[in-house]
Amino acid sequence: MAEDPLPDPPHKGEGDRRESTVWLTDPTYPWLLKQIHDPPPRLFVRGRLPPVPMIAIVGSRRATPYGCRAAHRLARDLSDAGVVVVSGLARGIDAAAHRGALEGGTPTVAVMATGLDRIYPPEHGELATGIAASGALITEAEEGTLPLPGRFPVRNRIISGLSLGVVVVEAAERSGALITARMAAEQGREVFCVPGSIENPLAIGGHRLIKDGAKLVQTVEDVLDEFADLAHARARAHARTHARTRTRTRADSGPQDPELFAVWELLDWVEPRHHDDLAVMMNLDSKEVSRRLTLLEMSGYIIGDCGAVTRRARD
Amino acid sequence: MLARALCGTVFGLDGVRVEVEADIADGLPGFHIVGLGDRALQEARERVKIAINNSGFEFPGRRVTVNLAPAQLPKEGTGFDLAIAAAVVNAALDRRLPSDAAWLGELALDGAVRPIRGTLAITAHLDRLGVRRFYVPSANVAEARIATAAPVLGVDHLRDLKAHWEDGAPLTEAARAAADVVSPVSILIDLADVRGQPHAKRALEVAAAGAHHLLLVGPPGAGKTLLARALPGILPGLTQQEAVEVTSIASCVGMLPPGAGLLEVPPFRAPHHTISPAALVGGGGAAPRPGEVTRAHRGVLFMDEITEFRRDALESLRQPLEEGKLAVARTRGHAVLPGRFILVAAANPCPCGFAGDPKRFCECTPLERQRYRARLSGPIRDRIDLQVTVPRQAAGELLRAEVVAENSATVRDRVIQARARQHARRPQGPLNGALSGTQLRKDAALDANSQVLLETAADRLQLSGRAVHRVLRVARTIADLDHRPQIEQSHVAEALQYRESG
Numbered sequence: 100m101a102e103d104p105l106p107d108p109p110h111k112g113e114g115d116r117r118e119s120t121v122w123l124t125d126p127t128y129p130w131l132l133k134q135i136h137d138p139p140p141r142l143f144v145r146g147r148l149p150p151v152p153m154i155a156i157v158g159s160r161r162a163t164p165y166g167c168r169a170a171h172r173l174a175r176d177l178s179d180a181g182v183v184v185v186s187g188l189a190r191g192i193d194a195a196a197h198r199g200a201l202e203g204g205t206p207t208v209a210v211m212a213t214g215l216d217r218i219y220p221p222e223h224g225e226l227a228t229g230i231a232a233s234g235a236l237i238t239e240a241e242e243g244t245l246p247l248p249g250r251f252p253v254r255n256r257i258i259s260g261l262s263l264g265v266v267v268v269e270a271a272e273r274s275g276a277l278i279t280a281r282m283a284a285e286q287g288r289e290v291f292c293v294p295g296s297i298e299n300p301l302a303i304g305g306h307r308l309i310k311d312g313a314k315l316v317q318t319v320e321d322v323l324d325e326f327a328d329l330a331h332a333r334a335r336a337h338a339r340t341h342a343r344t345r346t347r348t349r350a351d352s353g354p355q356d357p358e359l360f361a362v363w364e365l366l367d368w369v370e371p372r373h374h375d376d377l378a379v380m381m382n383l384d385s386k387e388v389s390r391r392l393t394l395l396e397m398s399g400y401i402i403g404d405c406g407a408v409t410r411r412a413r414d
Numbered sequence: 415m416l417a418r419a420l421c422g423t424v425f426g427l428d429g430v431r432v433e434v435e436a437d438i439a440d441g442l443p444g445f446h447i448v449g450l451g452d453r454a455l456q457e458a459r460e461r462v463k464i465a466i467n468n469s470g471f472e473f474p475g476r477r478v479t480v481n482l483a484p485a486q487l488p489k490e491g492t493g494f495d496l497a498i499a500a501a502v503v504n505a506a507l508d509r510r511l512p513s514d515a516a517w518l519g520e521l522a523l524d525g526a527v528r529p530i531r532g533t534l535a536i537t538a539h540l541d542r543l544g545v546r547r548f549y550v551p552s553a554n555v556a557e558a559r560i561a562t563a564a565p566v567l568g569v570d571h572l573r574d575l576k577a578h579w580e581d582g583a584p585l586t587e588a589a590r591a592a593a594d595v596v597s598p599v600s601i602l603i604d605l606a607d608v609r610g611q612p613h614a615k616r617a618l619e620v621a622a623a624g625a626h627h628l629l630l631v632g633p634p635g636a637g638k639t640l641l642a643r644a645l646p647g648i649l650p651g652l653t654q655q656e657a658v659e660v661t662s663i664a665s666c667v668g669m670l671p672p673g674a675g676l677l678e679v680p681p682f683r684a685p686h687h688t689i690s691p692a693a694l695v696g697g698g699g700a701a702p703r704p705g706e707v708t709r710a711h712r713g714v715l716f717m718d719e720i721t722e723f724r725r726d727a728l729e730s731l732r733q734p735l736e737e738g739k740l741a742v743a744r745t746r747g748h749a750v751l752p753g754r755f756i757l758v759a760a761a762n763p764c765p766c767g768f769a770g771d772p773k774r775f776c777e778c779t780p781l782e783r784q785r786y787r788a789r790l791s792g793p794i795r796d797r798i799d800l801q802v803t804v805p806r807q808a809a810g811e812l813l814r815a816e817v818v819a820e821n822s823a824t825v826r827d828r829v830i831q832a833r834a835r836q837h838a839r840r841p842q843g844p845l846n847g848a849l850s851g852t853q854l855r856k857d858a859a860l861d862a863n864s865q866v867l868l869e870t871a872a873d874r875l876q877l878s879g880r881a882v883h884r885v886l887r888v889a890r891t892i893a894d895l896d897h898r899p900q901i902e903q904s905h906v907a908e909a910l911q912y913r914e915s916g
Contacts, residue, residue: 222781373805374613374911385616386892386908393907397870403911406613406631406803 118145118215135260135286139239142257145215146235149206152329153183154322155258155283157276158192158268159301164404165369166192166269166301169293171199173266176319178203180336182329183234185210185262187254188223192268192276197230206234208261212254214244255279256286263326264289266316270304277304280313289325291316296369354400362391363400363410371407415439417505420516420545421497422536423489424666426702426742426749429532429539433483434494436501441477447498449482452490461521462498469525469572474506488701488746492520493530496549499572503579515547516540518554525572529553529672534662537561549575556675557665560658602647602679603640606821610807614641617802617912619825622648623832624846624891627735627757627797629720629790629914632804633767638760639684641804642716645758646680647822649713650830656712659752663711667704681713683755687722691730695740695753702742702749707734710755720759721789728794731757735797738848756847759798761790799847799884800912832894846891851883858886863903871910885909 121128121142129148132138156174158166174184174196184200186193188209200207209230213219215238218227227236239257240250255278259265265283267290270276280290290313295302309315316322323333353363365380366372378388392408395401401408415438422429445459466473480498482489496519504511518536519527533554538561540548550558552568559566569575577583605615614630618641621628630638652660661677664670670677685694685706692698696705707715717723733740738754763769764778765786778786836845839857849857860868872882886901889909893901 220781222784373803375610375805378612379610385612386904389613389616389908389911390904391907393867393871393910396910397867397874406805 117147118143120144121148129261131263132257132260135256137256138260139257142237142239143215143241144235144237146231146233147206148208148235148237149183151181151183151205152326152332153185153208153262155185155262155265155279156192156196156268157186157255157258157265157279158196158270159274159276160189160191160193161301162191162195162269163295163299163301163369164371164409166293166295167195170195170268173268173293173316173319173322174199174207175203176336176339177322178205178207179339180319180323180329180332181205182323182332183208185258187211187251187258187275188218188227188230188236189275190220190223194223194226196268197226201229201233206230208234209236210254210258210261211236211238212240212244212250213246214238214240214242216242217245219246251275252278256282259283259286259288262288263329264291264322266291266293266322267305267308267313268293269295269299269301270308271301272304272307274304277308280308289314291322291325293317354395354398356394359391359395359400362388363395366401366408366410368410371404371409373407377408415505415508417501417509417511418513419497419500419504419511420513420540421494421518422516422540423487423491423493424532424535425487425747427535427663427666427704427708427751428749429536430487431540431543432487432489432494432497434497434501435481435483436498436505437479437481438474438502438505439477439479443475443477445473445478445480447480447482449480449485450488451482451494452488454492455482455489455494458492458495458498458521461492461523462495462502464523465495465521465525465572466499466503468523470576471503471572472506474502478502478505490701491531492528493518493532493536495519495521496527496551496569496572500549500575500579503575507579509579512547514545515549516545517549518558519549519551519569521572527551527569527571531668532662532666533558534561534658534665534670537566538658538662553672554665556673557661557670560661560676602822603644604647604822605644605825606819608637608640608644609819611637611641611804613911614802614804615644615820615825617800618645619648619829620888620891620895620912621645621756621758621800621847622825622829623895624799624836624887625756625844626799626847626888626891628759629798629801630758630760630804631763631801632760633762633806636804636806638804639716639718642684642714642718642758642760643682644822645714645716645756646682648825648829649680649756650826650833652678652680652712660712663704663708663752667709669709681710682716683710683713684716684718687717687719687724689723689727691724691727694727695730695734696742696751697744701746702744702751704751707731707740707753707755708751711752713755714758715755716758716760718760719762721761721786725789725791728789729791732793732797735794757798759790762786763803795914796880796884798914799888801914802912828895831897832891835894835897846887846894849887849890854883854886854890858890858901860886860901860906861903864889864901864906867903867906867910871906875910875913877913881913885913888912 123140170192178200185208186196218224259279259282267276267280283290292305292308292313293316319336323329353360396403402411417436419434421432463473497517500517529551534557537558541562546564548566549569552570555568657676683706694705695707734753739752741750764783766778889901889905892905
């Protein structure tokens with residue numbers, strides 16, 4: 100990926116809605132995508148295709164909170180390191196990845212199965228606008244194309260085709276994310292997987308990928324290490340990780356206050372635990388549990404959601 | 415020959431004096447009732463005529479005209495029967511009835527006197543107007559006695575009045591002993607009978623102490639209904655004045671059991687989600703009629719599956735939630751009905767009911783969840799200070815012996831003390847649950863630590879101004895339960911756990 104910065108594609112409009120059509124023969128056509136055996140003859144682009152290395156993050160639409168957190172964090176770290184995160188604008192993992200990437204310093208790219216005028220799912224309209232503001236929405240489908248089931252697997256070859264590698268976060272046994280991973284392998288791209296709980300049905304597909312040789316990913320460095328060309332990004336990620344080390348060890352060892360520690364100790368990183376369970380386990384009355392949970396939450400040790408709490412994952 | 419008999423009716427929830435005039439004149443035999451009566455009143459002609467003939471009297475075979483004054487007031491119901499009979503019989507006998515006596519009751523064809531609605535309200539009104547003797551159906555004696563110190567005579571049958579009317583014999587208060595019926599004790603759920611759920615139980619306690627509205631969120635079968643039903647049992651008993659209000663409302667809508675006296679337990683109403691706005695907040699026909707909101711006055715209004723209620727029904731709750739009363743306007747006049755209650759709402763976390771459940775998978779899309787939540791509009795949410803998640807109980811949990819289960823009486827004692835602190839601070843009310851922003855600034859002063867905590871929370875959780883007010887109101891109540899004049903950090907910390915969550 101030692102390419103020169105590319106000239107801007109021809110613009111049709113202004114602002115977020117600037118749209119263009121990129122043909123296979125255009126110099127702006129993504130070079131990596133050109134290498135696959137069935138590249139789309141033309142791409143409709145809203146925004147601007149960033150000319151930097153891309154990594155895809157894909158996964159289940161019905162992701163668990165753990166999966167969303169993992170995707171969010173990995174995308175943000177990749178983006179911070181200067182890598183463009185590619186995903187499919189779907190619910191669940193895709194959205195978490197786009198949102199995480201938007202928090203980082205690099206644009207993100209969403210590959211859609213529908214026409215540019217039909218954002219699917221509809222509730223991601225705002226997210227799509229955010230993506231197009233700095234990065235791009237791209238599709239090979241003409242305007243007005245509906246979200247038909249058959250279009251999604253076809254779209255997935257573009258996601259993997261654009262990317263150096265594909266990271267799978269939570270994929271059920273037969274899922275679009277696994278299709279993307281298979282295509283990535285066929286296209287000669289790297290396949291990565293963030294592991295999940297062995298009890299989680301959404302982790303089965305990803306775990307099979309690991310058994311078949313996909314690389315297990317814990318941190319952004321596990322991804323970047325695979326690409327010699329990304330030494331620069333790796334260095335940036337490394338520096339940022341070290342900057343966080345101090346806060347990380349603090350958060351890992353729990354709160355100082357023994358009363359708060361006693362609660363924190365009973366909590367899990369992944370499985371939420373309800374308020375009532377804590378009251379029973381600690382033999383405390385509800386108001387005391389409430390007090391401690393709020394103090395833990397406000398100092399960033401735990402995350403509360405619908406009366407159930409989990410430990411806050413390392414940042 | 416003319417005779418007059420006093421009686422009364424109910425408009426909205428207020429008693430109204432009605433005078434029945436009966437005139438017997440020469441002419442073709444006939445019986446006419448004038449004075450804006452509804453259908454039930456027109457049918458009184460048949461009831462009264464037959465009841466008189468079946469009770470040892472003879473209905474006059476001449477032209478009988480009955481007028482109900484004030485004639486422009488629309489009159490509903492069957493409570494005028496006894497007064498009409500009294501006026502007709504005495505007109506026929508050419509006797510005058512005492513002008514300070516009132517006659518209330520519906521007649522059966524055999525002359526028996528049946529109970530009526532609104533006895534309490536009518537008696538109270540007539541008592542203020544100087545009526546000194548009340549003849550009421552035996553089943554209504556107990557409630558009539560609540561409203562007046564004057565003699566209340568239970569009448570079982572029109573026949574009992576024969577000697578009194580024909581010979582002027584005094585009517586004894588013989589019915590008194592039989593009428594002193596004790597109010598039925600409603601069957602309440604004791605908190606000790608609710609297994610587990612310490613978080614929700616504590617929220618109930620806070621709701622009771624500060625009269626905060628409460629939202630219980632949980633999957634089907636988590637026990638939300640049981641928890642709601644336990645709330646009346648931890649509310650302080652009704653004061654004398656409140657009990658009179660509640661009893662009078664129950665009487666007017668016909669919910670008071672026959673023979674019952676003062677109701678001392680706060681009411682519990684649980685309307686079904688298909689209810690119409692008129693049935694919920696009041697309205698109905700030509701005259702204003704109280705709805706569920708008024709029936710729940712001074713008690714608990716439980717709305718299970720609140721997101722399934724009709725949108726217009728939910729929105730109609732805004733005025734009572736805001737003001738504790740509501741104005742109902744109808745073609746035949748308008749009335750202000752009381753409606754100060756604690757709202758306990760229950761909802762599933764999402765359409766399928768399993769969001770947030772660690773054991774089950776939620777099938778809903780975020781959009782569905784968002785739409786589902788949006789069915790409870792902002793203005794309604796703003797009035798709900800407390801929200802708790804009620805998790806599904808594992809079967810093993812239900813079978814396990816309870817370690818510490820407080821009963822309702824213990825909790826109620828704490829609630830009573832917390833209310834006493836609120837009354838000491840604001841003798842004229844309101845309770846904490848209805849404090850406005852200005853009142854909060856005065857009553858809910860924070861110490862330095864709690865100030866910092868609340869600011870951190872507002873920042874981290876992106877709390878709106880209204881949400882901060884909700885936290886403050888709840889923290890004020892928690893401090894009252896804790897016997898603290900000032901809100902401390904632990905109170906704010908606990909209050910934050912009852913906030914609205916996604």
